[in-house]
Amino acid sequence: MKAMLLSFFQMFRQMKKDAMLLAIAFVPVLVGALFRFGIPFAETQLINYLEVEQIISPYYGLLDLFLVMLTPSMYSFIVAMVVLEEADERLISYLAVTPLGKKGYLLSRFGMTGIISLFMSVVVVTFFHLASMNAAMLIVLVIVSTVQGICSALLIVAFSANKVEGMAVGKFTMLFTLGALAPFFISGKAQYLFSALPSYWLAKAVKESNYTFTGIGLLVTAVWILLLVKRFEKKL
Amino acid sequence: MRFIKLLLGDIRFQMKYGFYLLYLTFSAVYIMLLLVFPETWREKAVSLMIYSDPAALGLFFMGAIVLLEKSERVLNALAVSPVTTIEYILSKVLSLAAISILVSLVLAVVAGSNNIPMLLLSVALTSGIFTLLGLIVATKINSLNGYLMATVPLEILCVVPPLIYLFCPTKLLRFFPLCSSMVLITGSVHSAGYDIAILGLVFALLLVLAYSSTEKMWKRLGGVTL
Numbered sequence: 001m002k003a004m005l006l007s008f009f010q011m012f013r014q015m016k017k018d019a020m021l022l023a024i025a026f027v028p029v030l031v032g033a034l035f036r037f038g039i040p041f042a043e044t045q046l047i048n049y050l051e052v053e054q055i056i057s058p059y060y061g062l063l064d065l066f067l068v069m070l071t072p073s074m075y076s077f078i079v080a081m082v083v084l085e086e087a088d089e090r091l092i093s094y095l096a097v098t099p100l101g102k103k104g105y106l107l108s109r110f111g112m113t114g115i116i117s118l119f120m121s122v123v124v125v126t127f128f129h130l131a132s133m134n135a136a137m138l139i140v141l142v143i144v145s146t147v148q149g150i151c152s153a154l155l156i157v158a159f160s161a162n163k164v165e166g167m168a169v170g171k172f173t174m175l176f177t178l179g180a181l182a183p184f185f186i187s188g189k190a191q192y193l194f195s196a197l198p199s200y201w202l203a204k205a206v207k208e209s210n211y212t213f214t215g216i217g218l219l220v221t222a223v224w225i226l227l228l229v230k231r232f233e234k235k236l
Numbered sequence: 237m238r239f240i241k242l243l244l245g246d247i248r249f250q251m252k253y254g255f256y257l258l259y260l261t262f263s264a265v266y267i268m269l270l271l272v273f274p275e276t277w278r279e280k281a282v283s284l285m286i287y288s289d290p291a292a293l294g295l296f297f298m299g300a301i302v303l304l305e306k307s308e309r310v311l312n313a314l315a316v317s318p319v320t321t322i323e324y325i326l327s328k329v330l331s332l333a334a335i336s337i338l339v340s341l342v343l344a345v346v347a348g349s350n351n352i353p354m355l356l357l358s359v360a361l362t363s364g365i366f367t368l369l370g371l372i373v374a375t376k377i378n379s380l381n382g383y384l385m386a387t388v389p390l391e392i393l394c395v396v397p398p399l400i401y402l403f404c405p406t407k408l409l410r411f412f413p414l415c416s417s418m419v420l421i422t423g424s425v426h427s428a429g430y431d432i433a434i435l436g437l438v439f440a441l442l443l444v445l446a447y448s449s450t451e452k453m454w455k456r457l458g459g460v461t462l
Contacts, residue, residue, distance in 0.1 A: 023385055042403075049404055081380065163380050164300040168254040171296070175265060186272045 003100040007108035011082060024078055028071040028120060032128035035067050039130060060131035061206045062184050068125050068141045069177045069199060072149025075117040076110075077170050080156035083109055084166045087157065087235075102233055110150045118146045133206070140214045141202055147221045148198045152176055154228035158235065183207045196220065239323050246331035255297070259290065259339050266339075267346050282347035283402055283421045286355070288395055290339035291362040291417070294332045295391060298370025299383030301328070306457070315454045325446050328371060329364045336363035351423040358420030361435040365414070366394070368442035375446075375453040413438045 043056045056063070086092050096102045121142045129138065152173040160166040179197030183204045186194075194200040201217030204210070250256065266285050273281050305311050314324060340359040344352050369390060377383050398418035401409040409415050416431035 024381065027388065042400075045404055078381075162304060164253045164297075164304045167297060167300040167380075168258045172254075172258055172261065175261070178265060178269075181269065185269075190272075 003098070004104045004108040004112075007095065007100050007105065008112040011109060024074065025120075028074055028124050031070060032067060032124040035063065035130065036128040039063060059184065061133065062180060062203060064125070064129045064131050064133060064138075065141065065180050065199070065203055065206050066177065067128060067130075068121060068138070069145045069148065069180070069202075071121040071124055072114070072117045072146045073152060073173070073177065075113055075120070076149040076151075076153035076173075077156070079109055079113040080153040080160075080170065081163060081166060083153070083157045084160060084163055088162065106229065106232070110153055113153075114146050114150045117149055118142060121146060137205070137209070137211070137214075140211060141206070144198060144202055144214050144217045144221065147218060147225070148176060148202075151198070151221050151224045151228065154225060154232060158228045158232040179203070198224070238318065239327065242319060242323055242327040243331055246327050247334065249301075250331060250335065255293075255335060259293075259335055262289065263339050263342050266343055270343065270347050278347045279349075279422065280402060282343050282349060283418065284399060286340045286343055286359060286421055287362070287398055287402075287418055290336040290343075291359050291421075292366045292391070292395065293336060294329075294363055294367025295370040295387055295394070297332070298328070298367055299374045299377070299387065300380055302371065302374035303378075303380055303383070311454065312457050315457060321447055321450050321454065325368070325371065325443065325450055329367045332367050333360050333363040336360070349423055351425060354420050354425060354428060355423060357432065358417050358435065361432070361439055362414070362417040362421075364439050365417075365435070365442055368439070368446045369394070371446045372442065372449050375449040 039056060039060075043054070046055045047053070083092070086095075092105060095105050100108065122139070125138055125142060152170075155173055155176075156166050156169045160169045176197055177199050179194040179200035180203035182191040182194040182200050184207060191200070198217045198221040201213045201220060205213035205217065266289075270278055270282060270285075302311075305314075336359050337356055341352070341356060344355050349355055370387065373386050373390065374383060377386060394414055397409055397412045398414050401412070401415040401418055402422065413434050416434040420428065420431050420435075
């Protein structure tokens with residue numbers, strides 16, 4: 001545990017040197033504010049312009065889910081870039097033979113960042129959500145989204161050799177969040193095509209206000225993480 | 237011949253690093269979304285997809301491409317080779333525009349867009365504009381995180397007004413140059429001459445700026461951390 005904390009603070013010190021990296025950490029707050037005030041404003045304008053009753057408001061729950069997934073996605077991208085840099089500098093191979101070990105390294109990078117992302121996510125969602133959703137559901141969504149964020153970060157580092165590939169795979173991880181659209185826009189069994197994506201289950205939970213789906217989402221994410229950790233460990 | 241080789245080299249680089257695979261996957265997902273959206277949404281949805289992703293990909297990837305070239309000393313080699321600055325820039329612009337055009341063509345066909353040639357011309361110019369913007373920023377920074385941070389305001393500035401214009405076409409926004417791109421992507425040809433001229437002008441202006449910053453970068457090549 002001590003080795004893991006030391007390793008995490010070492011990463012944090014490294015990140016502190018890069019002011020840009022820290023600035024990115026606050027982007028979710030800005031985007032959250034844009035969500036909270038920009039979307040209802042756009043809705044009012046659109047309703048007046050197109051003379052209809054509602055356009056975006058039926059999807060506020062879905063938009064909240066995207067807001068929930070935003071912080072973990074951004075944080076996972078940052079930590080993935082840090083890990084790719086450390087892999088490039090062969091630092092991970094050295095750390096893996098210290099008391100920290102491979103698992104300790106992974107936990108210090110992804111686990112600790114996940115915890116910070118979780119708290120940030122709670123703050124962002126609490127202040128900027130659009131739909132009325134009960135607090136318990138929001139908390140569960142934040143937890144599963146955080147694990148999904150870790151999954152995205154692992155996907156980037158497991159399949160990228162450098163930051164260019166990291167950017168490409170990072171964009172690819174956006175698909176993880178797009179699964180959320182399926183329950184809202186695809187009717188019938190065709191929507192199950194997206195069932196391998198955790199966000200699909202989260203959106204289903206939001207749409208049907210059913211906690212069971214968040215459990216399935218967590219299970220799906222756990223399977224992804226197990227597979228990706230194995231792949232990443234082989235790469236080390 | 238030299239330019240063709242440079243261009244093919246860039247396309248190979250983009251294939252190697254998964255750009256084509258990435259956009260093949262994204263095209264499939266976008267097509268799936270277009271097919272499940274109600275028909276009345278399709279026209280706007282396809283314009284939104286084309287403008288915000290394939291057309292704007294240069295701004296997203298240019299930083300990583302240039303920084304990798306810097307760190308692997310590719311630029312040092314190019315700087316002492318007969319390759320000219322303008323060839324280097326156009327090779328980047330055309331290779332990325334090829335992906336933008338291919339993806340946009342597929343999406344436009346699926347959505348049944350009504351003026352595909354005009355749409356593709358607009359995508360080509362818009363893609364060039366975004367790539368040049370990305371190149372200008374990339375020549376001035378030394379880390380990918382710095383690039384990402386520097387491009388966030390640019391992305392908001394270049395993407396948000398045309399998206400607002402797509403849904404609320406106000407006269408004021410019409411003066412924003414990139415709204416011309418959105419107008420052409422939606423298939424409107426009422427003011428095609430004006431819109432193409434505006435995009436061409438912005439492209440030419442950015443080309444001059446990109447030329448100047450790339451020249452400076454080639455002159456002060458040094459070690460960077462990617």
